[in-house]
Amino acid sequence: AQTVTQSQPEMSVQEAETVTLSCTYDTSESNYYLFWYKQPPSRQMILVIRQEAYKQQNATENRFSVNFQKAAKSFSLKISDSQLGDTAMYFCAFLSHYGGSQGNLIFGKGTKLSVKP
């Protein structure tokens, strides 16, 4: 069974600085997808960035980028130029693509990020 581990329960960063959130996962599959979701306080979860395992190039979305290390099963999120609105819970998630079918996301326990002015 796949598992997702986020080893940093809480992190803080000063506004405008850069922060990296860690995520490791365990799977025996070769084809899968990885995601980072953001859940602001009392608001719904939204997708921040996604990565397809068969693509070696790291995904980038504006201030958000990932460091995907497939052999190490590591998928970290880097937030550059942190903004107050980045304060949220961040969840790393795994999605299997076994046999071409897809089902549920498997989430880590989350990292609570606080951006300080």
Next chain:
Amino acid sequence: DTGVSQNPRHKITKRGQNVTFRCDPISEHNRLYWYRQTLGQGPEFLTYFQNEAQLEKSRLLSDRFSAERPKGSFSTLEIQRTEQGDSAMYLCASSFSSGGMDEQFFGPGTRLTVL
């Protein structure tokens, strides 16, 4: 279309009562998912539908839980004989399955408190 909606947003009930939650997905989405999130944890998968067919159920979904998606549109999740351990946020998500990487769009959730 304003996204995935869930009702009610909050539900307080007494142990032993039945509760039902509703999820309205994004209109063109053919897949609908239910997750449960307890305090300090990430969401855990409960079940999902493709159109009206329930394709997968987690072992977390005991026989007190039932989900339906009539006509492949909205979905309901019913919990019978609620227990205090059922207190959680129940999240619904939807996606359009095109054979590639589905992006799941989440609703705001229904927070259940069982007294």
